[in-house]
Amino acid sequence: MDGLTVLTSRVDGFEGFRDAVHGSHVDVMQLQRGRFRGLLTHIGVGDFSLSVGSFSVGLRTQRTSSDPKLIVGMLLGAESRVTHWSYDMDPGDVLVIPPGVDHDGRFHGAASYAALRLDLAGVAGAFGGESWMSDPANWRRKHRYRADPRIGADAVARLREIVSRLSDPDARVSPEAANFWRRAIIDVVTATVMHSQPPGTTETIPSATRLIRNAEHYIEAAGSRPVHISEICAKCGVSRRSLHRAFTEVLGIGPVTFLQRKRLCDIHSALRDCDPATTTIAEIALQHGFLNLGRFSGYYRALFDEYPSETFGKRYPGRGRQRPAEPAATSSAASPASRSIASLHSNYARY
Incomplete structure (x- = not known):
């Protein structure tokens, strides 16, 4: 079984957010005036990764279609308007970016987000028993899922707690426990998607x-x-x-x-x-x-x-x-x- 890896770094320029989603190159441009301050946390278990980022000024982000992975993102917080493609996003909302699909986003101010990066073939194991979610074909269309206010708020709080605890330098997580937390993270980030089915x-x-x-x-x-x-x-x-x-x-x-x-x-x-x-x-x-x-x-x-x-x-x-x-x-x-x-x-x- 694969163990858990955690890497947290402070970022003092927008260039550091080209690794906003671990393993996927993102083009970033700073559009809002001000000194850039950011934080990136990457949590990995095998070929699964969760990226959590926060930054202090407005950005323009683009991901090219060369990435073969599925990305499921959740907006954790924002001080101003956030749009992905033509979708306006609120905290707790979830965005599905299929493999091979271009993506563009606009953050009009400080914000924080979380993003899962998965093999499309892995959704069957992650969501077994849930007929819609376990079918890879249903993840091939870009989509924005509106969060129920209660479910969205609970998911954001729960994810922050998981990231905080697993990022503790003193936390020792066995490979068996790492698999549990991998599933728990997927569960939290996709709760809005499951609730929508x-x-x-x-x-x-x-x-x-x-x-x-x-x-x-x-x-x-x-x-x-x-x-x-x-x-x-x-x-x-x-x-x-x-x-x-x-x-x-x-x-x-x-x-x-x-x-x-x-x-x-x-x-x-x-x-x-x-x-x-x-x-x-x-x-x-x-x-x-x-x-x-x-x-x-x-x-x-x-x-x-x-x-x-x-x-x-x-x-x-x-x-x-x-x-x-x-x-x-x-x-x-x-x-x-x-x-x-x-x-x-x-x-x-x-x-």
Whole structure:
């Protein structure tokens, strides 16, 4: 499995944004007066990449049709008008740029964005079970997807949190966890696209009991690594709506809640076995798909009636308290360096 790579750099001229989408050359011209200040973060897992950029002045951008990759972009914030082709964009809106298609954009002021770069053939694995989204043919047309205000705002906030945490120099992410976060990033950036699709009408759905059995067999085979819901859908060949109905019917809870509790159980076992001298609660939580230490602690205590630090200290009495994870830690468990990355990406957009 491929590991996670993160590269963050400050940019002091518009020329630095020719790598605005990692692996894809973009022609950039500064059109608004002022000193250019920018920040670029590239997150990679294998041939997948996410680029997050923010800049302080208005730009004109163009990408040539020679790029063979699919790009899915999301506007994170903007102080003024943003247009791509003839589309006006608002924060949370998503833009699909197919392979081999020219693209032009105009930012009339400071802004921030995120962009996925994928192999078109990879959408089948990324969106398995979602009939429209898993068909490469449906990604060959340029399109702008308007974000539902709530879904768009949630997606922007969630993506900022993921980037902030993964950009922490102290964050250690295993290859297994890297695959989980790759799927989580794709899920967040394309949430607006998925929300825009009508419910499937031709899906063949196995019985709820058999579907749950197949899903649990897959989860069990995965061991302690975090499993994303998109993996289950791809393996079982069903949409998220169908998977949710089956889990609710058989187990009384949805698949997202089920997977979250499975990860919490794996963390509980890890905390009992790990030595606090060699690891931290935050590291274990990140490896199992939790970003925010305060929220994670709340989920953990609700399920086990004790805090993670209490479990951590059982095998080594008195040592678990050195690394508490109580609800008072309401901010992300990121270091000051990663928090500054998140604030800079916001500040350059000034919104």
